[in-house]
Amino acid sequence: MDDLIIEGFTVAPGQRLKARVPALELADGTVVELPLILINGTKPGPRIYIGAGIHGDEVNGIALVTAALEQVDPAGLSGSIVCVPVQQPLALQADHRLPLAQFLKSPLDQVPADAWTCFPGDAQGNIAQVMAATLFRMITKCDVALDVHTPTRGGKYVPIAILPHHAMGEHAKRAEEMAHLLGTGWIVRSERGMYISDGILCVEATRAGVPCFTFEIGEGGRLDMDFVETGTQCVLNLLKGLGMIEGARLEPEVTHVMSDFAGIRATHGGILVTLVPLGARVTKGDLLCRILDVYGETVEEVTAPVDGLFVRATTLGTVSRGERVATLGVL
Numbered sequence: 001m002d003d004l005i006i007e008g009f010t011v012a013p014g015q016r017l018k019a020r021v022p023a024l025e026l027a028d029g030t031v032v033e034l035p036l037i038l039i040n041g042t043k044p045g046p047r048i049y050i051g052a053g054i055h056g057d058e059v060n061g062i063a064l065v066t067a068a069l070e071q072v073d074p075a076g077l078s079g080s081i082v083c084v085p086v087q088q089p090l091a092l093q094a095d096h097r098l099p100l101a102q103f104l105k106s107p108l109d110q111v112p113a114d115a116w117t118c119f120p121g122d123a124q125g126n127i128a129q130v131m132a133a134t135l136f137r138m139i140t141k142c143d144v145a146l147d148v149h150t151p152t153r154g155g156k157y158v159p160i161a162i163l164p165h166h167a168m169g170e171h172a173k174r175a176e177e178m179a180h181l182l183g184t185g186w187i188v189r190s191e192r193g194m195y196i197s198d199g200i201l202c203v204e205a206t207r208a209g210v211p212c213f214t215f216e217i218g219e220g221g222r223l224d225m226d227f228v229e230t231g232t233q234c235v236l237n238l239l240k241g242l243g244m245i246e247g248a249r250l251e252p253e254v255t256h257v258m259s260d261f262a263g264i265r266a267t268h269g270g271i272l273v274t275l276v277p278l279g280a281r282v283t284k285g286d287l288l289c290r291i292l293d294v295y296g297e298t299v300e301e302v303t304a305p306v307d308g309l310f311v312r313a314t315t316l317g318t319v320s321r322g323e324r325v326a327t328l329g330v331l
């Protein structure tokens with residue numbers, strides 16, 4: 001096995017290193033650093049990039065990738081791991097999806113504000129583009145990649161793997177195989193929407209020859225140890241499936257492969273009461289949620305527009321007209 005060399009750090013076979021990569025400079029001279037966990041195995045195998053926390057309110061992802069890597073013994077590892085547990089530290093500092101302070105100060109300069117949508121990035125660009133370029137440099141030194149998310153604050157997902165567009169060829173096919181190895185039991189293989197747009201981390205990584213998909217789990221802004229435990233198991237499943245660590249994978253009883261998301265939005269403002277448990281199978285016309293006005297009267301009954309699986313709940317107490325109240329995965 002060779003040394004693992006990333007961003008100027010060298011990790012000998014059988015070693016683990018925690019490091020920090022300078023990424024941005026702020027007005028007061030503070031240097032924003034990306035945390036790195038580098039693990040070099042003792043046997044040949046793939047090099048995997050694992051990223052989390054590119055949105056600052058997605059703490060479950062940070063907790064689960066670090067918990068999974070704690071269980072990896074470098075001496076028993078085949079291949080190597082490059083992990084960035086917080087891919088946008090400025091957003092984490094804001095405890096928000098985006099680095100809010102910089103965005104509010106100069107919104108014109110800071111658009112695009114979401115590094116997740118800016119890949120492959122631009123080293124001469126704004127904060128989001130510089131961050132994406134730095135991350136992409138590390139991603140493209142790896143063979144495969146995993147990008148871990150939690151839905152933004154106010155949302156809760158079942159543990160779900162979301163694939164890049166399958167028309168992207170052999171690397172997208174490999175990403176799909178990896179999503180099955182993750183073993184969440186929930187996979188979305190969509191042909192439209194935000195997750196497969198140009199610029200999204202997993203899309204551009206896959207296009208660059210590094211098969212990658214998005215893994216969403218749990219609720220934004222809250223640490224949920226049940227989800228962390230599930231997600232940890234999934235990351236270990238993937239490492240086992242790739243032949244990087246020993247041990248049997250925990251297979252889900254059933255894997256739902258969905259072809260699309262159906263997002264449902266409120267047509268009235270009010271207090272949101274969700275009536276269906278997350279993960280439930282629903283039939284077109286089933287009552288999903290009720291919206292109450294401030295007098296307690298029902299102003300809207302939200303029903304399933306299609307048959308599907310209730311994969312993403314809104315956990316906000318109130319909604320305005322146009323806000324998302326539920327998302328179904330379409331089978």
Ligand SMILES: [Zn+2]
Nearest residue numbers: 055058149150
């Ligand atoms: Zn996210």
